[in-house]
Amino acid sequence: MTRAFGLIVVGDEILSGKRADKHMPKVIELLAARGLELAWAEYVGDVPTRITAALERAFASGDIVFSTGGIGATPDDHTRQCAAKALRVPLALHPEAELLIRERMQDTAREQGTAYEANRPDNIHRLNMGVFPQGATIIRNPYNKIPGFSVGHVHFVPGFPVMAWPMIESVLDTQYTELFARGLAVEKSVIVYGAMEAALTPLMEAVEHAHPGIKVFSLPSVDHAVHGRHIELGVKGPADRIESAYAALIEGLHGFKAKLGPELVR
Structure with a gap:
């Protein structure tokens, strides 16, 4: 059977109408270019119980799922925590993610002409963006190095299209080429x-x-x-x-x- 592809879009701003969703049309386009199609999509606000339930369904489905949004480190970002809860595993700072985030902080310090202070409280807080469910693998972010993550066939990327779309393309082109054009x-x-x-x-x-x-x-x-x-x-x-x-x-x-x-x- 051809694997099914799903999409979860997380964010109150989509459901309130403050921002229009651009992810679903783009994911349809990216899949179609590879002879694939989107089987389902789900929109979820920034409510942990709803995000967790949506992710439980995604992990249980066996589908290839992309989840956009909510993986930052602000109080309204819940996706990382909900993914761990859905999987019933602890969260842990991913070593490779930590290196990439520290690289980004050093780059930013150089751009601003300031010294990089590794133990400054705000820099320590930024490392939370690399705290993923135990066993996750990273998805590299070509825009600013802050990675997303994958657990099995569920892939988590930021809500920003400029970051999310290249990351989704990378996942497709490195992990699922054997599916391309099948069932076109x-x-x-x-x-x-x-x-x-x-x-x-x-x-x-x-x-x-x-x-x-x-x-x-x-x-x-x-x-x-x-x-x-x-x-x-x-x-x-x-x-x-x-x-x-x-x-x-x-x-x-x-x-x-x-x-x-x-x-x-x-």
């Missing part, structure tokens, strides 16, 4: 005018039944700028199975005497 899905659909979804449902079910591995989808619209009220009806699945399934769908639509518009291929 193609869509082929047609605009259908003057038909009702309920009437078309038996045809959709028949096409799926006769063509294993194919999904039939229906996207109705009531006020499309070009096509007005219509249904986009199509099939999605492996490229070598699409044509026969699509032909069966079109043949069935002719039986309904439905008016067909343009075809769409993605």
